[in-house]
Amino acid sequence: MxxxxxxxxxxxxxxxxxxxxxxxxxxxxxxxxxxxxxxxxxxxxxxxxxxxxxxxxxxxxRELKDDEVELADNRHSNAYTNMNYQTEFGEEPDFTKEERERALENYNNDGKDNKEDRNKNDLV
Structure with missing residues (x-):
C-alpha cells in the first residue's frame, strides 16, 4: 500500500x-x-x-498481493505443524558406562529404591 x-x-x-x-x-x-x-x-x-x-x-x-499479507507469528501452532517423530528407544552414545548402569537399575527397579532412600532421609 x-x-x-x-x-x-x-x-x-x-x-x-x-x-x-x-x-x-x-x-x-x-x-x-x-x-x-x-x-x-x-x-x-x-x-x-x-x-x-x-x-x-x-x-x-483490490485483491491483496502475497507480499502485502502479513502472516501471524504462530509459535504455539508449530507444535502441531512441525512435529518431531524421532523416538528415544536407541542407545545414546553420550552416556558413560556408570550412567547407563544407573539408568538401567532405575528402570528395572522402577525407581523404588530411590523412593525408599528419600523416605529414609525424610525421617532422619
Whole structure:
C-alpha cells in the first residue's frame, strides 16, 4: 500500500471518528478544533476527508498481493505443524558406562529404591 493510500486511510479514520462523535454526542470535533463549521480550515479538513474517502473506494475491490499479507507469528501452532517423530528407544552414545548402569537399575527397579532412600532421609 502506497503512502498516498495510507494518508487517505488515516483521513478516513479521522472522518469516521468525527461522524461517530456527531452521531453519538452531537459533538463536531473538527468544528471545535478549527473554530466552527464555516471556517476555511474546517472546510479544508472536511474536503480532504471526503477526497480520502473517494480515494479509498478502490481498496475495497483490490485483491491483496502475497507480499502485502502479513502472516501471524504462530509459535504455539508449530507444535502441531512441525512435529518431531524421532523416538528415544536407541542407545545414546553420550552416556558413560556408570550412567547407563544407573539408568538401567532405575528402570528395572522402577525407581523404588530411590523412593525408599528419600523416605529414609525424610525421617532422619
Amino acid at each position: 502506497g503512502i498516498i493510500y495510507r494518508i487517505a486511510l488515516v483521513l478516513v479514520i479521522i472522518g469516521a471518528i468525527n461522524w461517530g462523535l456527531i452521531g453519538l454526542f452531537n459533538f463536531d470535533l473538527v468544528a471545535t478544533l478549527f473554530g466552527g463549521q464555516e471556517t476555511a480550515l474546517s472546510r479544508i479538513v472536511y474536503g480532504l476527508v471526503g477526497l480520502a474517502g473517494l480515494l479509498c473506494i478502490p481498496l475495497l475491490f
